[in-house]
Amino acid sequence: MNTPKQPEPAANASLPPTPPEPESARTHRWGLGAFFFAQAIFVLVSVTLAAALGSPDSVTLVVMLVLPTVLAGAVAVVITVVRGNGPRLDFGLEWHWSDVTTGLAIGSVGLVTTTIASMLWMKWMGPGEGQSTVSSLVDGVQLPPALAVVIFLHIWLVAPLCEELLYRGLLWGAMERLRWSQLNVFVLSTAVFAIGHLEPERTVLLLVIAIPIGVARLVTGRLTASVVAHQVNNFLPALGLLLISLGLLPA
Template sequence: MNVPQKPDRAGNAPLPPNPPEPALGRTHRWGLGAFFFAQAIFVLVSVTLAAALGSPDGMAMVLMLVLPTVLAGAVAVVITLVRGNGPRLDFGLEWHWSDVTTGLAIGGIGLVTTTIASMLWIRWMGPGDGQSTVSSLLDGVQLPPALAVVIFLHIWLVAPLCEELLYRGLLWGAMERLRWSQLNVFVLSTAVFAIGHLEPNRTALLLVIAIPIGVARMVTGRLTASVVAHQVNNFLPALGLLLISLGLLPT
């Protein structure tokens, strides 16, 4: 109960008590449906391009690799702007040196474990079954240098950002809105990341790849660290595909 205040000596009415300060932080209004919508955009665009382009080469191949991922990532950003507070607040997608260094450190550890796991996986499954969708698409294809560099930059830098916006952005935030524990959010987002690549033969390997990326998101609470960790993890595969598509390495 507010205690009534007496007028001051000049006879002026007392000022009303200060209103309470607004609560820090704002909640978003999107949930799991937002993630499924963005994922559906990725699948729909991928299937449409595959049906329209058939066996692509050159620019058509670049379009098939880049457009679905970039559109899905853009949809994730738009959802946060329309139904939330933007990617900076909703995802923690902002520049912090601590997040960058954490992402580099965890990503470096993940790169080692991923490389070992990939070598064991290929030895177990065989080169053909161990290939990713991108590797299969570029198998035996020699690209002009400019297009090869575009694919390299996409796999190394752009695709990790877009995938993080989906899995450890939209999906992670939707589960947090349901008040799931951070451990449950980490486990489920890691599983969905592995399954969502639609590569059944590599799902177990993708689980190994996703663990350090999810750890970076969990320990910092922000998306920047997981983006950096994902980009570190993708560097060697992207470099290998660059050299293969330029004809500098055998398939």
């Protein structure tokens, strides 16, 4: 009686299974084109709304301020989902108390330097000169309280998040993918942030504003800290616009 022959083990059966790729080693598949695409969305939506709405009333004014920024930020998130690993892995957009406290600390220092720089800038440029695009749009417009609060929350919390997704998310990650040094990434993203606001007369001031925000991203390696720093930096300007829009402060 023949004994059944046992099957020979596969050649690689004794090899240990390949460990899963660690999260930190995963790379995304988007580059500078993704940033330019999201930035183009912002510009095209802004221009389209301005052309379509003409002289806006209070509601359309809020739409013109909020929609382009939110759409551009949403596009940035979608790109990371479709072509990468999502914003948590690609941007480091996750909750860490250390990132929050770092963002608060650096943002507070930035708020002081930005306030001083803004005062010097206004003194140099003259009253009413060198205003931001948002300030010029709401200048002389008294908004209903609900809409004034919407603009306040947008400038303070939402716009910083969306802008960080673009400049220190997509752009930063694209330059890292090109193996540029962290210092070069910091310098170039700071410059593009200032130029990308399309306010040539305020570019120097925007550079001053952008430096501490970029430092928060640089020292933590994650986006959360720069988002918090940006939000801290935007609080006083947002509050000032709220009070002006409600007629509680002179324009």
